[in-house]
Amino acid sequence: GQQVMQIPQYQHVQEGEDFTTYCNSSTTLSNIQWYKQRPGGHPVFLIQLVKSGEVKKQKRLTFQFGEAKKNSSLHITATQTTDVGTYFCAGLMYSGGGADGLTFGKGTHLIIQP
Amino acid sequence: EAGVAQSPRYKIIEKRQSVAFWCNPISGHATLYWYQQILGQGPKLLIQFQNNGVVDDSQLPKDRFSAERLKGVDSTLKIQPAKLEDSAVYLCASSLVGPYEQYFGPGTRLTVT
Numbered sequence: 055g056q057q058v059m060q061i062p063q064y065q066h067v068q069e070g071e072d073f074t075t076y077c078n079s080s081t082t083l084s085n086i087q088w089y090k091q092r093p094g095g096h097p098v099f100l101i102q103l104v105k106s107g108e109v110k111k112q113k114r115l116t117f118q119f120g121e122a123k124k125n126s127s128l129h130i131t132a133t134q135t136t137d138v139g140t141y142f143c144a145g146l147m148y149s150g151g152g153a154d155g156l157t158f159g160k161g162t163h164l165i166i167q168p
Numbered sequence: 169e170a171g172v173a174q175s176p177r178y179k180i181i182e183k184r185q186s187v188a189f190w191c192n193p194i195s196g197h198a199t200l201y202w203y204q205q206i207l208g209q210g211p212k213l214l215i216q217f218q219n220n221g222v223v224d225d226s227q228l229p230k231d232r233f234s235a236e237r238l239k240g241v242d243s244t245l246k247i248q249p250a251k252l253e254d255s256a257v258y259l260c261a262s263s264l265v266g267p268y269e270q271y272f273g274p275g276t277r278l279t280v281t
Contacts, residue, residue: 060210085268087268087269087270095274096259096272096273096274096275097211097259097261097270097272098272099269099270099271102268102269142210142211144210146267155201155213155216155224155267156213156267156270157213158210158211158212158213159210160208160209160210161209161210
């Protein structure tokens with residue numbers, strides 16, 4: 055079946071270090087979305103990437119969509135304690151019917167040590 | 169703007185019992201989703217509604233799960249009978265139209281004993 059793989063599963067960093075999570079799809083994606091889930095919370099939408107090779111920035115966060123639209127990455131510069139949480143990528147697969155829902159990866163848990 | 173509302177927040181039932189969850193999406197959002205999130209995993213789409221019509225229920229275990237969205241607003245998800253492996257957080261989400269920028273509710277944590 056359609057899969058979205060994310061690595062690493064866990065990432066421990068010292069506060070101030072950078073962090074990157076990677077997302078790979080078994081099939082070409084229509085778009086990819088990123089969500090953040092704080093411990094005990096619910097997923098919160100961060101961004102959507104649609105175009106091949108697209109790069110978007112939100113303050114310290116940089117999101118990239120691969121040229122083949124099969125992979126994506128999220129990079130956080132100089133992590134802060136407020137960045138703690140699980141980061142999910144979610145891919146929207148191409149479908150002739152146009153009705154497919156999002157397929158979420160398993161997420162990367164970011165743990166920050168002060 | 170009010171967010172997605174869900175109730176109850178927590179539910180504990182015994183296996184083979186039935187349970188229902190309720191969701192009220194953000195006003196004006198045409199698309200509503202139910203997800204199942206097992207501990208340590210990403211949300212798994214169970215069903216997607218566009219207004220009051222189902223557009224994707226391919227991963228809904230239809231022998232025990234059912235969902236409806238009457239009048240294209242509120243929605244209920246039911247499990248009957250529940251199994252131990254149904255223990256999870258059930259998340260409702262909504263979007264203006266289509267599978268883009270989804271807003272999630274706080275979820276219902278279901279424990280089946």
